[in-house]
Amino acid sequence: MRPACALAIAAALAGCKSTPQWKACAAADEATPRPACSSGLDASAGPPPAASPSAPAKSAKRDLTIPPSINEPVDTASLSPEAGTNGPELAQNFSMGEAVRRALARSPQIGLASALTSEAEAGVSVARAPFFPKVEVSGGSGEGVDGLYRASSRTVIGADKLTKTNVPIKYWDNRNATGAWRTDSNMAGTQLLYDFGATSADVERAVKTRDSQALKGMATVEDVALSAAQAYASLQQSRELLALAKDNLESLKGIASLINRNEQNGNGTQADLKRVQARVADAEAIVVDQDYETKLAIERFKRLVQAEPGALRKAPDLRAALPANSNAAFDEAIKRSPRILSAVTTVQSARAEADSLRLGDLPKISAEGQADSKNFRGQNTRTDVELRLMLTMTYKLADGxxxxxxxxxxxxxxxxxxxxxxxxxxxxxxDIRQAYLQLAAARAKAAGLSEGVASSAKARSLYREQFQGGKRSLLELLEVQSSYYTARYNQVTNAYQEQKAQLTILKSVGRLATALENNDKAPLARAPASPRKRKA
Structure with missing residues (x-):
């Protein structure tokens, strides 16, 4: 598929507005209108929700207003182990918007949605066909064959072409029927005049089915965009956590080296050294696990984007695109979410189908015309021509x-x-309320986590100096290092949870692809310096 495929299908799918003009398209035999729209995948002008007797009344809504965010995910670069060389393209420096666009352009799900929409579009023409005349032509030529008449003894008086006298002859033995050549042709036409609206209802069913399938295609665009954006964020998170795990390992190795020298100088014990070595072994296992998670994230990214991830740019800030609270988000989703609008048009299509079947049991009035031509060649060569034009009414009395x-x-x-x-x-x-709760929790924890990281970093530096001065024990030094790693880990995880909650909210209201397109101006992330080995 071409790179512009996703935007093209989004524009085509967004033209699925059910308007009164569409309802009259069958009777007027006009082309279905296709209003132009942008690639923003705006479904707000879609079919209005149909009143459903089974639809639940709006319950009391809780206002989950979110406090402003305090911290954000930090920039990351390619810190994972060397990627494989079997990917479809070389490593590239993507922004989140670029990754999503590539995923949309290469997703087989988008292609499938486009094909299903084309099928539904053809279904509208199929439903509209009964409004137009139907003309059939048939013809044939050949010899007559033996029949029961051959045993007949009937004679007729014929003209002798030589003597000009009338003599009795057998009709069937003179190639008047058996073995005689004949040519037949037929033309028949039918035009539906009135069917009590059955065909119009079927056309409306087909139009609503097309609208529903087009909106499902738009929902697929949002789903693929969310998958690609989450894969992008997960890869950034895994890389950052891998860098953090490597930094923790280097710090513990530095402590182990310090303890080893102290033990050689008679200031430490083998027990202290074994304790540090155990912590180092645990840290190495964490690095291996995080390296595995990073490789999995890379594979997910490559499958969706079809390219090796290079240095990833900082994800865009989408807070300004979010509705104020969960109530506002749900109200917006009712109006523009392709997932909900597709279900609405499916209800309308089903009701139109029921009307079409009910009206189809009523009589149908049509005009029928037929012309027949039969040419016989034999002793009595002749041509029979028949023309007829009738006004017919068809009514089904019983069908089992x-x-x-x-x-x-x-x-x-x-x-x-x-x-x-x-x-x-x-x-x-x-989905919306859960995402807002997650967003609120992440933002509420952000300030405390930032303070915890700052305090742990300061304490780690002070404890190291005090340990070298004999004022801190090894256990305290190891605990402060563990506290710093845990605080930093929680800070990174919390920041990306907030980011993923934002993506989920925008996808639920049908604006994720638009928001990423409008905010795709992120600079290339700075590659963090690799962890340095600390001097003892």
Whole structure:
């Protein structure tokens, strides 16, 4: 697929607005309107939610207003082990927006959604076809064959072409039928005049089905964008945690070296050395585990983006794009979330199908015309021509209960679509409220975690100096190092949890791809310096 495929499909899918003009497209035989739209995947102009008797009333909403964020994920670069060389492209320095665009342009899910939308679009033309005339032409030529008439003894009086006298002859033995050559041709046409709106209802069903499938395609765009953005953030987080684990290992190795020299100078014990070595072994295991997690994150990134990740740019700040609180986000999702709007149009499609089947049991009035030409060549060569034009009414008296069973099926599908709409609304609301709770918790912890990291870093430096002066024990030195690592680990994890919650909220309201496109101005992240070995 071309790099612009994602934006093109987004623009095409965003043209799925159900308007009154669309409802009249069948009768007027006009092309379906395709309003132009941007690549922002704005579904706000989609079909209005249909009133559903089973839709739940809005419950009392809790206002989960979020305090301002205090800390953000820090810049990271390529700190993972050397990536493989089997990827589709060489390492590149991506921003989050660039990674998402590449994922959208190369996602088979987007291609599948596009094909399904094209199929639904063709279904509109199929449903509209009964409005137009139908003309059929047939023809054939050949010899007559033997039949039951051959045993007939009937004779007729024929003209002798030589003597000009009338003599009795056998009709069937003179190639008047058996073995005679004949050519037939036929042209028939039918035009539907009135069917009590059955075809119009079927066209509306097809239009709503197309709208629903197009909105599902837009939801797929948001899903792929979220997957790519989360893979990007997870890779940044894994790289930063790997750098932190390596720094912790180097610090513990420095303490072990210090203890080893003290033990050689008679100022330490083997027990102290063994204790530090155990901590070093634990730190090495953490590095191995984090290295494994980083490799997994790289593989997920490569699968979605189809390129090796180089130095990743800092993720954009999306706080300004978030709704004020969970209530505002859910209200916005009701109006523009492609996931919800798709379920709404599915309900409308099911209801239109039920109407079409009900109206299809009523009479149909049509105009029919037919022209037949039959040419016989034999003793009596002749041509028979027949023309007729009729106004017909067709009404089905009995069909073994088939129509009733189809109406029952359509009614069940309406109920299924309504229940699916209720479920989608509840799921989207749950996702939004959970994400806002996660966002609130992450922002509430941010200040305390930052203070904890600063305090632990200062204490670690002081304890090291005091340990060398004999004022601190080895246990205290190891504990302060562990406290610093834990505080820093929690700070990094919390910052990325806040970022992922923002991505989830924007995806739930249908604005993630737009927000990333509008904020794709991130500079290249500075590569952190590799951990230095501390001097004893």
């Amino acid at each position: 209960g088939l129509s009733f069973a189809k109406r029952e099926q359509a009614g069940a599908r309406v109920t299924q679509a309504e229940m699916k709409l209720v479920s989608e609304k509840q799921d989207v609301e749950a």
